Each structure stands twice: as structure tokens, then as C-alpha cells.
Amino acid sequence: MSDHNITLAEDAIERKTTTINLGPTHPATHGVFQNIMELDGERVVSSEQTVGYIHRAFEKLAERRPLYQITPITDRLNYCSSPINNMGWHLTCEKLLGVQTPKRVDYLRVIIMELARIADHLICNSIVGVDAGAFTGFLYVMQYRELIYEIYEEVCGSRLTTNIGRIGGFERNFTNTAFTKLEKFLKEYPVALGELESLLTRNRIFMERTIGGGPISAERALNYGFTGPNLRAAGVDYDVRVHSPYSSYEDFDFEIPVGKTGDNYDRFLVRNQEMWQSMRIIQQAYNKVQDFKGTDAEVYHADVPEYYLPKKEDVYTKMEALIWHFKIIMGEVDMPKGEVYQSVEGGNGELGFYMISDGGRTPFRLHFRRPCFIYYQAYPELVKDSMLSDAILTMSSLNLIAGELDA
Amino acid sequence: MAISNEYIQQKLTEKFGDQVFNFEDTYGMLCFEAPKELNLKVLQYLYDEPSLSFQFLTDLCAVNYPESANRELAVVYHLHNLVENIRLRFKVFTPVATPDVFTATQLFSSANWMERETYDFFGVNFVGHPNLKRILNVDEMDYFPLRKEYPLEDQTRIDKDDEMFGRG
Numbered sequence: 001m002s003d004h005n006i007t008l009a010e011d012a013i014e015r016k017t018t019t020i021n022l023g024p025t026h027p028a029t030h031g032v033f034q035n036i037m038e039l040d041g042e043r044v045v046s047s048e049q050t051v052g053y054i055h056r057a058f059e060k061l062a063e064r065r066p067l068y069q070i071t072p073i074t075d076r077l078n079y080c081s082s083p084i085n086n087m088g089w090h091l092t093c094e095k096l097l098g099v100q101t102p103k104r105v106d107y108l109r110v111i112i113m114e115l116a117r118i119a120d121h122l123i124c125n126s127i128v129g130v131d132a133g134a135f136t137g138f139l140y141v142m143q144y145r146e147l148i149y150e151i152y153e154e155v156c157g158s159r160l161t162t163n164i165g166r167i168g169g170f171e172r173n174f175t176n177t178a179f180t181k182l183e184k185f186l187k188e189y190p191v192a193l194g195e196l197e198s199l200l201t202r203n204r205i206f207m208e209r210t211i212g213g214g215p216i217s218a219e220r221a222l223n224y225g226f227t228g229p230n231l232r233a234a235g236v237d238y239d240v241r242v243h244s245p246y247s248s249y250e251d252f253d254f255e256i257p258v259g260k261t262g263d264n265y266d267r268f269l270v271r272n273q274e275m276w277q278s279m280r281i282i283q284q285a286y287n288k289v290q291d292f293k294g295t296d297a298e299v300y301h302a303d304v305p306e307y308y309l310p311k312k313e314d315v316y317t318k319m320e321a322l323i324w325h326f327k328i329i330m331g332e333v334d335m336p337k338g339e340v341y342q343s344v345e346g347g348n349g350e351l352g353f354y355m356i357s358d359g360g361r362t363p364f365r366l367h368f369r370r371p372c373f374i375y376y377q378a379y380p381e382l383v384k385d386s387m388l389s390d391a392i393l394t395m396s397s398l399n400l401i402a403g404e405l406d407a
Numbered sequence: 408m409a410i411s412n413e414y415i416q417q418k419l420t421e422k423f424g425d426q427v428f429n430f431e432d433t434y435g436m437l438c439f440e441a442p443k444e445l446n447l448k449v450l451q452y453l454y455d456e457p458s459l460s461f462q463f464l465t466d467l468c469a470v471n472y473p474e475s476a477n478r479e480l481a482v483v484y485h486l487h488n489l490v491e492n493i494r495l496r497f498k499v500f501t502p503v504a505t506p507d508v509f510t511a512t513q514l515f516s517s518a519n520w521m522e523r524e525t526y527d528f529f530g531v532n533f534v535g536h537p538n539l540k541r542i543l544n545v546d547e548m549d550y551f552p553l554r555k556e557y558p559l560e561d562q563t564r565i566d567k568d569d570e571m572f573g574r575g
Contacts, residue, residue, distance in 0.1 A: 052543035059528070060552060064559045095434055222463055222489070225517025236489070243492050339433045341466075341485060341496065352466055354485070367468040369485075377520045406543060 017045055020388075024053050028392045030127055031402035035379075035391075042388050047380045051373075055406040062366040066331020067093050067167065067307070070366070075161035077370060078404040081120035081347035082162045083112045083152065088344035091246055092353040093167045095340045097307065104292050104299045105169040106248035107285045111182065112155065112164060113247070113344075114278040114285070118189070119148045120347030121229070121271040121278075124399040128268055129200050131396045132209040137199050144192045147185045154178040168308045169301025179286075186283060193275055201272065210265035214382040214394030221262055224381075225374040228349030230398060233270045234262030240345040251288070252281050264390075264397040271399075306333050331361050348372050348399040370404045410458065410491050412437040418459060422452055436494055443499040446482070447509045450497070453486060454514055461486035461495065464511070467521035469529040471503075473555045479503035480529055484511070501531070503554075510536040528553035 023034040034050040058073050065073075074085040087109050094101065101109075122145055126138035149159040154177050156164040165171065200206045216226070221234040231238055239256045241249040257273035259266030292299070301308055309328055314321035327333055337359040343352040349371025358364040375398065382398075383391035415437055419427045427449065429440040441449050453461040466485040473479055478500040487494045501508055510533040511518040522533045523542040530551035533539055541548060550557065 052545075055543040057552065060559060220516075223516045225464055225515070225521075238489055243489075244494075339438070339496075341434075341436060341494070343465075350465070352485070354466060354468065354483070356470060365470045367466070369466040373520065373524075374517050377517065 022392075024050070028131065028395075030396055031400060032406075033395065033400065033402060035395075037388070037391070039388060044383050044386055044388060044391050047383060047391070049376060049379055051376070052406050054402055058368065058407045059366055062363055064362055066333075066361050067335070067363075068328065069331060070363075071165075072161065072163050074368075075163055076403050077368060077407065078120070078347055078351070078372075078401045079160060080123050080401060081116035082160065083116040083164045084120075084344055084346050085351060086162060086164045087113055087247065088342065088346070088351050088353060090165050090167050091344065092340055092342040092355055093307070094302075095342050096335060096338050096355060096357060097167070097304070098336075099168050099302050099304050099307070101168060101247070101302045102299045103248060104289060104296065105301060107251075107288045108170060108174060108300065109165070109247045110249065110252070110285045111282050111289070112152075114282045115148045115151060115185075117345075117347055118275050118278050119145050120399070121275050124348075124396070125200075125268055125271050126196065128210070128264065128393065128397045129196075129206065131393045132206050134200065134203070134206065137196050141192060141196055144185075144189050147181065147188065151178055151181045151185065154181055166301060166308055168304040171309075173298065173300040174289075182282075182286060186279070186286070190276075190279060193272070193279075197272055201269070207265065209390070209393060210268060210397070211263060212261075213264040213386060213390040214397065215261050215263040216378060216382060217262065220378070220381070221375075224378040226349070226378070227371050227375070228346065228399075229270045229274060230262070230267060230349065230375055232256065233259035233266040235260050240343050240350050244343065246342070246344060252284050254281050264393055267397045267399075334359060334361055335363075343369065346371060348401065348404075349375065368407055370407055372398070372400045373405050373407070376400055376405060410488075410493060412493075412495075415459060415493075415495060418456065419449070419452075422456075423449065433496070436496055438496040438498070440498045440500065443482075443501045443508050446484075446497075446499045447511065447514075450484065450486075450511055450514055453495075453497075459488065460490065461488045463487040463489050464515040464517050464521075465494065467511070467518055467525060469525045469531050469553075471529060471554045475500075477502040480506055480531055482508050482525065482531055503530075506530055507532045507534050509534050510539075512536055527551070530554070 018039045020037050020039055022037055023029045024032045032053040035047050037047040038045040062070050071086055071089055074089045075082040077085050122141050126141050129137040152162050153159055156162050216234050218234045218236050221231050235258050237256045237258050254277045257270050259270050310321035310324050315325045335357045337357055339356050341354045343350045352369030354367040355363050356365040383394050416430050426445055427439055427441045431438040453459050465487045468483055470481045480501050480503055481498050484497045508531055510522055522536055525531050526539055527541045527544050528551055
């Protein structure tokens with residue numbers, strides 16, 4: 001038998017790496033993200049992100065807008081969970097203005113915020129499934145996100161960019177239809193979430209694709225400013241809802257799920273568990289809301305005539321109400337001087353609002369702490385030496401939202 | 408043992424004397440100032456001192472105060488001690504003519520992009536930053552748009568013939 005092995009001379013074949021351009025518009029990036037990657041075969045040698053493709057200068061715009069005109073801007077940060085951004089913004093304004101919200105308002109807000117968190121995590125986790133090759137889950141859970149959007153619609157009239165709530169409360173009381181829809185969601189969603197989990201959580205292909213992909217240690221995650229589920233997946237139990245409770249989160253009983261390795265699989269598990277916890281919170285909040293009887297059950301906003309629009313029938317019949325309506329819509333109310341930092345637990349991390357008011361009608365400076373802008377920096381470190389297909393999975397499991405990233 | 412704002416203030420004054428000043432309590436958050444040359448020393452001390460250990464950089468941004476001479480730009484750090492769960496705000500001011508501030512990237516990896524963003528919008532030159540270039544705006548931009556000298560367009564202007572945007 002002859003020897004078929006081919007022996008090559010030294011340097012006969014050049015070892016070469018390939019540079020590829022992933023994005024800005026690529027079906028696998030789920031948003032406007034560009035990555036320039038240096039590949040050795042299918043292995044990522046190094047990468048660099050380019051951000052800013054949908055930068056809209058929100059911080060500059062906010063310097064010319066009165067408070068209510070900034071709410072629609074916050075919608076467009078993390079648009080998978082707009083209500084959390086809206087509430088966070090209203091909480092910031094309330095902190096500056098010294099507004100105390102009634103308990104019922106807090107509980108209603110908690111319901112909406114937790115619904116938004118579920119909608120956010122649901123998208124992220126089912127997209128992780130899509131990128132691992134399982135499209136079914138994504139299509140299937142969309143109808144349950146639809147149930148959430150119907151509740152938004154019933155409360156504020158819109159679905160994606162919600163502009164929900166007002167300073168001091170909500171624009172109108174929750175209708176009975178809204179509560180019926182909430183009950184329907186509470187009944188149907190756990191079944192669907194259980195099914196999504198049974199599709200993916202112990203699925204061997206899914207596990208082998210996600211375990212060990214894009215891991216980060218707790219130290220590195222903290223140093224990189226990770227927050228939210230991504231930090232918790234690395235094993236740090238930091239949650240704004242517990243550490244700096246807002247909107248009466250201290251009245252609720254829930255757990256903070258944590259992971260261990262900070263890899264794609266842990267991030268997936270943490271988000272799934274958080275959805276179960278959110279269901280618990282919503283159920284508790286709904287029970288608390290139902291405990292209000294008589295006139296207490298009619299309370300849906302605080303008494304802040306300078307910032308809360310008067311009733312429409314008063315606007316049409318009373319001079320004073322008409323004046324306030326005009327002043328609020330045109331933003332002709334001076335704010336107190338001050339500097340506030342208020343943060344909320346957004347869908348993907350700590351969403352902070354740093355507002356400086358010089359006593360004028362618009363903020364002197366408004367800065368958004370956007371969680372994914374801060375943790376996206378770690379991406380090259382997360383995907384170094386991994387396969388290109390795992391790099392894509394890592395990107396979707398980080399829950400990056402382009403609107404928030406670029407502000 | 409939970410630490411209080413007074414304790415932090417006392418520790419800082421012990422270490423830096425009157426180099427740290429303008430202590431304020433804004434809506435429960437301790438806020439103070441230091442000369443810009445000391446920013447790294449203060450951050451390092453807050454990071455290393457075991458009873459303080461402010462090891463999480465929540466936020467970094469800048470503010471432009473065009474009226475205050477030689478203090479036109481402020482760099483604002485929001486720090487968080489996650490164990491004791493206490494936050495603080497630390498500011499350094501710099502003249503807009505020489506906007507050089509030391510980078511905090513050696514201490515916090517997260518400062519990298521936040522400093523790039525701050526440079527991009529305010530032109531703060533972070534000395535020692537590994538990759539100080541624009542991040543959200545185009546590289547060709549030759550001004551720093553969030554400074555107050557660039558106001559937003561006056562919406563009542565009529566000199567612009569722009570039918571697309573309803574001004575024609």
C-alpha cells in the first residue's frame with residue numbers, strides 16, 4: 001500500500017484570516033448593529049462594533065421640550081418595553097416635583113411595568129430560540145405578546161410606542177375590559193410559557209448551542225457595568241426593584257433569579273424565571289388593586305393640577321381648567337430647580353434618568369443611562385474565540401435594542 | 408453596617424481635606440466636587456477604601472454650563488456601592504478651552520464607551536483613553552453638538568424653503 005499522505009513544504013499554504021462585515025442590516029442581528037469581525041475559518045479572532053446608525057439626539061431634543069413632550073422620546077429607547085421607560089420618566093419628574101402617588105396608582109403601574117417586562121423577555125428569549133434554529137417558539141408566543149399589547153391598548157390607546165401614563169398617575173382609570181383582558185392573560189400565559197420552556201429549556205440541541213457561549217464572570221460583568229438579567233445571569237443579585245424600590249415594589253413578594261456562568265444559557269434561564277416572577281407580581285398587584293373599594297377604586301392619579309391635565313368636560317366649561325389645559329399642553333409651567341437621578345429596572349437593565357433643572361420649563365440637561373449601550377462594550381470580549389454562529393446567538397441573548405443603544 | 412452620606416463625606420474630607428468640597432444632598436444622593444486633576448485619585452480611593460468600595464460605575468456624562476467662566480464643562484460620575492446599596496454623584500469641572508480630564512478606563516471597563524460618548528457630544532478630552540474617537544456621530548463632524556452654543560433649530564424660522572417638511 002502506497003503512502004497517500006501529502007507532505008507540504010513549510011509556508012506552502014498561507015494562513016489567512018478573513019474580515020467580514022456583519023450588519024448594519026443583517027437578518028441575524030435583529031436591529032441596526034454593525035460588527036466588523038476578523039475570522040479564522042469560522043472562529044472569531046477579534047471584532048469591533050460600530051454604533052450610532054439610528055442616533056436621534058434625544059438628549060439634545062429633550063433640552064427644548066417640556067416634560068410631557070419628552071415621554072414619547074422615552075418610548076423610542078427600548079421599544080420592546082416602552083411602558084417601563086414611560087413610567088421611569090414619570091417617576092423622574094415626580095421625584096423632581098415632589099409628587100406622591102397614591103398606592104392604587106403604584107400597583108396599576110406595577111402591573112403595566114411587569115407586563116412590559118414579560119413582553120420584553122418573551123421577545124428576547126424566543127429570538128434566542130430562532131437564532132439557535134427553533135423558529136416555532138417565536139411564532140407561537142407572539143399571540144401572547146398580543147394579549148399584553150391589547151391590555152396596553154385598552155389603557156392608553158396604543159401598542160408599541162405607548163406614551164402611557166401621566167405625571168402622577170394614568171390618563172384614565174383602567175376599564176373593566178382592561179381587567180378582563182388581564183385576567184385572560186393571567187390564565188392563558190403560564191400555559192404558553194410552560195410550553196416555550198418545554199420546547200427549549202431541556203432541548204438537547206438548544207442546550208448544546210447555548211451552554212458555554214458568550215460567558216462572562218461576575219467581576220468582569222460588574223466592571224463592564226452590566227445590569228439587569230445579563231448581570232444576574234453572571235451571579236450578581238442586583239435588581240433595581242429591590243435595591244432602590246420605586247412605585248411600591250417593596251410591597252411585593254418575589255424572588256430574583258440568578259445564574260452562575262453568565263453564558264447564553266444562563267441568560268435565557270434567568271429571563272424565563274423572571275417572567276414567572278413577573279407573573280407572581282402581577283397577580284399580587286391585581287389582588288391589591290381589587291382590594292380598593294368604593295371611591296378608593298376610582299383613584300388613578302395624584303392631585304397635581306399643575307402637571308395633570310384637567311378633565312375634558314371641565315376644560316370645555318370652566319375657565320380655570322381651560323387655562324391649565326393650555327399651560328400644560330404648551331409646557332408653560334416652570335419646574336423647581338434641582339438635580340435628580342432616578343432609575344428603574346428596565347427590560348434589559350438599569351434604565352437611569354439624570355435630569356438637571358435650572359428652574360425653567362424644559363430640562364437644562366437630561367441624560368439617559370441606557371443599559372445596553374453600556375454592556376454592549378463587552379461584546380468583543382464575550383465572542384472572542386467563539387464560532388461566528390455562536391457570536392450571533394450571543395448578540396441576541398444580550399437583549400440589545402438598537403433604539404436604546406443609539407438614543 | 409450601612410454607611411451614610413455623612414460617613415462618606417467624613418472619610419473623603421479626612422483623606423483629601425478641602426480638596427473635596429460642595430457637599431450636597433440632592434434628593435437623598437450625596438453629591439460633591441473635586442478639582443479635575445484629582446478625579447482619578449478620588450475614584451481610586453472610593454474604589455479601594457474597604458468601608459466605601461464604590462466599585463460600580465453607574466453612569467458617566469458631561470454637562471455644559473456656558474455662563475460659568477473656567478467651569479464650563481462638568482464631568483459627572485454616578486457611583487454605586489452594590490453591597491451597602493448606596494449611591495453618590497461626583498463632579499469635576501474643567502474649562503472648555505482646556506477640556507482635559509483623566510480617563511477612568513483603567514478602573515472601570517464600562518467607562519470606555521461612556522467617555523467616548525462624552526467626548527463625542529461635549530469634546531471632553533479624556534487623557535489616557537485607549538480609543539478616544541466619536542461613537543454615535545459621524546467621524547467627520549467638527550463640533551460637539553450637546554454644548555449649549557449649538558441651539559436646536561428655531562421652529563418658527565421662515566427663511567427655509569423646505570416643502571418636504573411643511574415649511575414651503
